[in-house]
Amino acid sequence: MADELRRPDIAVTERQRLLRSIGLALIGSADRITSVGEWLRRERRIVEARGHLAEALHVFETHHATPLAQRAARELGAAGSVQRAQPPRTLDASTVLTAQELHVARLAAEGHTNKQIADQLYLSHRTVGAHLYSAYAKLQINRRSQLAAALASALG
Structure with missing residues (x-):
């Protein structure tokens, strides 16, 4: 097999x-x-x-x-086993994020600004910000610098 x-x-x-x-x-x-x-x-x-x-x-x-x-x-x-601490669960970005959130997050992880992403995707920079805000919450991150690591599962 x-x-x-x-x-x-x-x-x-x-x-x-x-x-x-x-x-x-x-x-x-x-x-x-x-x-x-x-x-x-x-x-x-x-x-x-x-x-x-x-x-x-x-x-x-x-x-x-x-x-x-x-x-x-x-x-x-x-049975008396000591409960081990749960490691932080890794989230698969491609299953957690919508297609648009994933696209915006990938561009942001590549280093593009919200304005550059908005111009490329024909969105407003505020919509890009809203997508990133939602993606951060779903990926359980709080910094733009953490996006690349959080998206590694979807990009690879």
Whole structure:
């Protein structure tokens, strides 16, 4: 299956479908591992349960399956594991921002002023400012200098 993902003749949508099915299979497997961890904890086999639950939690967090991750984290906490601090969640700019906000943010990250962006996109500089204001909130940033790093996922 890994070879299929590298073939250039397979369409992008086919690759996305394959990656999605792989992710869904991993989530399903991790869900079963969570159930085993829950059962082990209830059987007072705490150390074994922690290993299963930590593994499942990692898979859920990697695939952004928040409700399942919360369930695994609760069980892990009940098993006596110390809750680790959540790393700041990285947001994928292409899914969070509208197309216009993303376009304006990309130009701003390249170093253009609001006036230059407005001239290029046939908008007013105030509309550009409004798009950037909205993009900052959605990307959870507060400085123009942070745009490039926040957009790295969408630009790459």
